[in-house]
Amino acid sequence: MEKNENGNDSRYYYLLEQLLLIMTKVKGFRLRELYDVLGELCRMFRISKGTVQFFQGLNHEMEDRGETFVCYDSGEGGEPVITVRIVTKVNAVVTGSVTMPDGAEPLSPEEYARVDLIIKTVLSFVSRVRLQSVVEMLSFHDEKGFPNTRCLMQYLQKTNEDKALGGKAALHFNLRHFSLVNQEFGEQAGDIAMRSFYEELKELTGREGAVCRLGGDNFVAVCGQERLAEVLDFLKGTPVHYDTVTGRRVKVSASTGVYLIPADFIMQNPGEIMDKIIAASRAARSGVKERVVYYDDALQARRERFMRIQQRFPEALRNEEYHVYYQPKIDLQTGTLAGAEALCRWVRGEEIIAPNDFIPTLEMSTEICKLDFYMLDHVCRDIRRWLDEGRDVVRISVNLSRRHIMDFDLLQNIIEIIDKHAVPHQYIEIELTETTTDVEFRALKRLVTGLQAAGIFASVDDFGVGYSSLNLIREIPWNVLKIDRSFLPDKQDEPDSSRSVMFRYVTAMAKELGLACIAEGVETQSQVELLQESNCVLAQGYFFDRPLQTAEFEERLSGRCYQIV
Ligand code: C2E
Ligand code: CA
Ligand code: CA
Secondary structure (H helix, E strand, O other), X not given: OHHHHHHHHHHHHHHHHHXXXXXXXXXXXXXXXXXXXXXXXXXXXXXXXXXXXEEOOHHHHHOOOOEEEEEEEOOOOOEEEEEEEEEOOOOOEEEEEEEEOXXXXXXXXXHHHHHHHHHHHHHHHHXXXXXXXXXXXXXXXXXXXXXXXXXXXXXXXXXXXXXXXXOEEEEEEEEOOHHHHHHHHOHHHHHHHHHHHHHHHHHHHXXXXXXXXXXXXXXXXXXXXXXXXXXXXXHHOEEEEOOOOOOOEEEEOEEEEEEEOOOOOOOOOOHHHHHHHHHHHHHHHHOOOOOEEEOOHHHHHHHHHHHHHHHHHHHHHHOOOEEEEEEEEEEOOOOEEEEEEEEEEEEEOOEEEOHHHOHHHHOOOOHHHHHHHHHHHHHHHHHHHHHHOOXXXXXXXXXXXXXXXXXXXXXXXXXXXXHHOOOOHHHEEEEEOOOOOHHHHHHHHHHHHHHHHOOOEEEEEEEOOOOOOHHHHHHOOOOEEEEOHHHOOOOOOXXXXXXXXXXXXXXXXXXXXXXXXXXXXXXXXXXXXXXXXOOOOEEOOOOOOOOEOHXXXXXXXXXXOOOOO
């Protein structure tokens, strides 16, 4: 026994040393080695089973929600003879216990001290390693449990090292009006909706891909280019659960910037990808119709031009460089002026800049709202003057960008401007384009209902080109449907071309819904005839007049009749 003790002694110190060596190895750590050493130590001390439990917090321990590691199990059973419990600084708990089989020789005091030391060594090791992975888990996920920026960087770096970034598509996207989902259905429902959206998208991007949340409602996704079409289709708008019990859904859509990573791409730093997708995504977000923008060099050039327009805007507004042009609307039954649309022109010295050259830029931010209110203000000023001069005033329509739609004070602001000039409300019409999301739809409905109550007209602009749905028309109390000029047949179209058929169909539908309709962009005599056959009474277009300067338009107010057909 004595000799044995000595032999055991040196073996014990050898194994303890091995144990410490294995545990302090940072790289190349092998669990197998650790288990081998622990197994031998257990046998040396007649231990039948060694167990370690890790609890992330004291509450986890109370609820018995821990992770159990069995380091050694001879299958002989028995009673636990030593149990050690460590509570770490961050309140994680690690416990370890060893069991001896019935009938085994009990541990001597010295053996007891040694086993106790081994358990404590193992526990401190486990708590350190596990805590590290908990910390890692936490640091790669945000407070809502979504993979975060750090996770994205790790993914990019790793995929780059594997030379697998080339040929993938990187996307940055922003969920449209997601805060309103929270407002409308509650934050908990918002969380569920975002989670379902994420899970479904994660599925679509596949195992080689990634989806991470940068913060708020901004995400980055990476996927193989063969999956891109499906992913973009999903991002365009998908109804997702916000209530797991009832299965109710809300449509969530995103504005997306895409960068197609070239096949031979090797990343030097993640900024090379991030800058591109963020720029493209910003462009997608501010575009009114485009929801997906691909990054290319032209995008960069456009951005620079946009910056210049944006920079000059405040001064141009102060200097009143934006002029109101009026395009007459004609009543085909009487040949008289029935109204006009106010259209903006930027007059810089000799140069007259068309709205398509600056409005999309202003729509990238909420600057457009300032311009729209400025236009409304100038229109009201003109109407006031015409009324004071005793002219026959017609209703003037003003365009309102979709950018306004989420502004809760919008109706109030509109009414304040009109009332400031003491203009009777019936002289004002607001043109609004269609919307896509459910939330925008509700906001639009609220606005139009409010306008209606205030006696201000509301019309659907560009009807037919966007995301028209019959719901939009039926559920909102519009006064006028403005049929986009793409519904009018071209000169070369046959008289019964599909466009003519569509046009007749749309006007018939408007009539059925009790809405007035006006055709935009009427340029030819045969188009006027089509309007008349379809009982579309109102027309606007170059055939009658282009958008006119105020003085010229005032002549039209004086009652000249238009030559119809
Ligand atoms: P919109 O609201 O659809 O305005 C009608 C556009 O069609 C005007 O272009 C008008 O000049 C043009 N148009 C009228 N008749 C004809 C025709 O017979 N043939 C053709 N080919 N075109 C015709 P404009 O003035 O260049 O305005 C372009 C767009 O800019 C407008 O489209 C509107 O979306 C926007 N816009 C103009 N002024 C404002 C504004 O004050 N605020 C906002 N938010 N948008 C504005
Ligand atoms: Ca318009
Ligand atoms: Ca239009």
